[in-house]
Every structure is written in structure tokens, then in C-alpha cells.
Amino acid sequence: MKAARYYGQRDIRIENIPEPDLRPGTVAIDVAWCGICGTDLHEYAEGPIFVPPAGHPHPISGESAPITLGHEFSGTIVDLGDGVTDLEIGQSVVVEPYIVADDVDTGPGQRYQLSKNVNFIGLGGCGGGLSEKIVVKRRWVHPVGDMPLDQAALIEPLSVSRHAVVRSGARPGQTAIVGGAGPIGLLTLSVLKAYGLKVFISELSAARKAKATAAGADGVFDPREGSVAEMVRDQTQGRGADVAFECSSVPAVLDMLVDAVRPGGVLVNVSIWGHKPAVDMPRLVLKEIDLRGTLAYANDHPDTIALVRQGKVNLKQFITSRIALDKLVQDGIEELIHNNEHQVKIIVNPRA
Ligand SMILES: NC(=O)c1ccc[n+]([C@@H]2O[C@H](COP(=O)([O-])OP(=O)(O)OC[C@H]3O[C@@H](n4cnc5c(N)ncnc54)[C@H](O)[C@@H]3O)[C@@H](O)[C@H]2O)c1
Ligand SMILES: [Zn+2]
Numbered sequence: 001m002k003a004a005r006y007y008g009q010r011d012i013r014i015e016n017i018p019e020p021d022l023r024p025g026t027v028a029i030d031v032a033w034c035g036i037c038g039t040d041l042h043e044y045a046e047g048p049i050f051v052p053p054a055g056h057p058h059p060i061s062g063e064s065a066p067i068t069l070g071h072e073f074s075g076t077i078v079d080l081g082d083g084v085t086d087l088e089i090g091q092s093v094v095v096e097p098y099i100v101a102d103d104v105d106t107g108p109g110q111r112y113q114l115s116k117n118v119n120f121i122g123l124g125g126c127g128g129g130l131s132e133k134i135v136v137k138r139r140w141v142h143p144v145g146d147m148p149l150d151q152a153a154l155i156e157p158l159s160v161s162r163h164a165v166v167r168s169g170a171r172p173g174q175t176a177i178v179g180g181a182g183p184i185g186l187l188t189l190s191v192l193k194a195y196g197l198k199v200f201i202s203e204l205s206a207a208r209k210a211k212a213t214a215a216g217a218d219g220v221f222d223p224r225e226g227s228v229a230e231m232v233r234d235q236t237q238g239r240g241a242d243v244a245f246e247c248s249s250v251p252a253v254l255d256m257l258v259d260a261v262r263p264g265g266v267l268v269n270v271s272i273w274g275h276k277p278a279v280d281m282p283r284l285v286l287k288e289i290d291l292r293g294t295l296a297y298a299n300d301h302p303d304t305i306a307l308v309r310q311g312k313v314n315l316k317q318f319i320t321s322r323i324a325l326d327k328l329v330q331d332g333i334e335e336l337i338h339n340n341e342h343q344v345k346i347i348v349n350p351r352a
Helices: 038-046 155-168 183-194 206-214 228-234 251-260 281-286 301-309 325-338
Strands: 002-008 011-016 026-035 072-080 092-095 133-137 141-143 175-179 198-202 219-221 241-246 261-269 290-293 319-324 345-349
Touching: 002 325, 011 325, 026 092, 038 325, 072 133, 072 155, 092 155, 141 301, 155 183, 155 241, 155 261, 155 290, 155 301, 175 183, 175 228, 175 251, 183 198, 183 206, 198 228, 206 219, 219 228, 228 251, 241 251, 251 261, 251 281, 319 325, 325 345
Parallel strands: 175 198, 175 241, 198 219, 241 261, 261 290, 319 345
Antiparallel strands: 002 011, 026 072, 026 133, 026 345, 072 092, 092 141
């Protein structure tokens, strides 16, 4: 089968590799669509980061580069391993792409995303969505009902945003400010709207500002037009936002959010930083701001899928391009690196 294999920095090859074997307790899936994520871009341009380099096998997967890429994918069940009795061949599914040790409790309320040596299918080994077929443990398979499979490829990043919103403790009727309208910022905006908040977002790019407006933002603020924190206070009777989300990895945006969130508010940092940013600690103390991290998701997928199936989040609007696997580097990765303001999510059909 065809697969996109990561060998190292700027070295991704489309190759023919053997199909994975079905094992007891696993599910075989024909991949329909796989999204390209900012993490994939980082692996390509600056990696390996999550990918275990050749000669350094991951302690759980036992694999190292080359590995198959792709962790944001949907597909159709084509076979069920022994012991898998609660799914059916032909079902549409997504995969929660975790590699965690077998003895980690992944039950309700468990924070398995924080477990030792955690990694992701499509980065740390175990196959990937940028291939025609994948076999994964039953635990990580989530049926999506009649959700179109192209949209379902966005369930993974939407789960990141859903988890960030849960981490914030946001309640209906509150006000949020999101910093950055890239894929993660736009999906966070969508979840916040679905949960009944008033949402402001800040962004520089015209194309992404338009996406934010279309996705229901109550205000889209450009930092070149004045203080975004002042704009938020103007819209909240001087109070500031109840919850804030850093989704840009830009220090000036983090500063703005510390300013824009109300005293006693919550600031969730979603960004993964390549360097340590300065945080305005004096202001954080004087305002008693809760600064929280958020990592991926844990038992968020069922509720995330429900948000889309109930029509509360429209994922279709964020698919800006569809490409075949052979075009992954040129029309997918390089396009996102050089022309990202006109793209939100590029999805890849590995079977095209
Ligand atoms: N915590 C997690 O589990 C998790 C998961 C996935 C992604 N992430 C991280 O989330 C972050 C966002 O991801 P993304 O794919 O949306 O990134 P992105 O780079 O596509 O989006 C960032 C956006 O911020 C905007 N921006 C830049 N400077 C700005 C400014 N001064 N004011 C307002 N907006 C500004 C950019 O124009 C861009 O649209 C990244 O750091 C990514 O690594 C975290
Ligand atoms: Zn991702």
C-alpha cells in the first residue's frame, strides 16, 4: 500500500509498504481522509521532534524513523480482530491517535495524555493516516455515525480545542478571547460558540479574519488597529474576558491575553512553544489569573463527535483544500509553510 514515510528533516517519501496485520483486539481501517497538522510541518521543517530518530526506538511502539505520518484521520472499518465485538465492518470511524503504555488506565476521568512516554500514532510509530490502511487497538476507535468522512478528519484537532475549552471551565453566557485564528484558534472559537459563549478573536491575516467571522465570532480584532485588550474591555463593560486562549505561539498575543482577561479569569495556553516566552507575572499575580496548560485530549472524542453530529460545529467551512497522497509535500506541507493564510485545513486522500 502507499504511505507517506518520514525519514528526517525535509525528507518525506511516498513509498509502497506492506499492509499492516490484523491482531486480536484491533480494528483494520481503510483511511478516507487525513489532515495535515502544524505538528507535521514542524517535523518536516525542524524535526524530528515527536518522531523517534533512526536508531532510537520509541519505548512503547519500539519504532523509529522512517515512520508513517498522519494523526488526523477518518476511515471505514474493513476488518475486526478477535475479541472486537462492539463494532461493525463498514462503520465510519475516527482514531484517537494515542500511543500509551498497556498498563495506563484510560478510563473516564483519567489523564492518560500525561502518562510516561506518551506519543501519537502517525508520529511515534504504529502506522499513520497518511497511508491507505491502518490497524489500531479497539480502544482508540470512535464511530462517527453518518458524519461525512472528510469532515471527520477534523475531529482530532477539534478534540484538542474541546479539551482546551473544558480545561478553561468556561460556562454558557461568559465571554472568551481567543488569540490567533489558525486551525486551532478557529476550532476553539467554534467549540466556545457551541457552548454558548460570546467569543472575540484576534488575528492579523485577512483571510483568517474572514473565516473567524464566518464561524460566528462576535468580534474579530486586529492588533494593528489598536489595543485588543482595550477592544475586549470596551465590549465587556470594562471587565475583560472571563476566559482566554493562546493559540498563536506569539509572545505579544500572550501579553495581550494577560491584559484582556478579567481579574480572577482563566488563561489557557494551547500553543506549543519553540522557546520560553516571557509571562507578565506581576500582572498575573495582581489579577489572580489562572494560567493553565492543555495537552491534546483525554476521553474528549465522544463529546466532540456529538458537537458535530448535533450541528453545533460546522467543520466543512475549514476544509480549504483536498489533495492526493502523491502531492503531500508540494501541495500540502510546502503550501501550508508558504501560503498558510489562505489555508485552514488541507486534507489528503491516501487512496487517490
Ligand atoms: N496543546 C495541544 O495539544 C496542541 C495541539 C495542536 C496544536 N497546538 C498548538 O496550537 C498552536 C496553534 O496551532 P495552529 O495550527 O492554529 O497555528 P497557526 O500558526 O496556523 O495559527 C496561528 C495564528 O496566529 C496568528 N497570529 C500571529 N501573530 C498574531 C498577532 N500578533 N495577533 C493575532 N494573531 C496573530 C497567525 O496569523 C495565525 O493565523 C500551535 O502552537 C500548535 O503547535 C497545541
Ligand atoms: Zn495535530
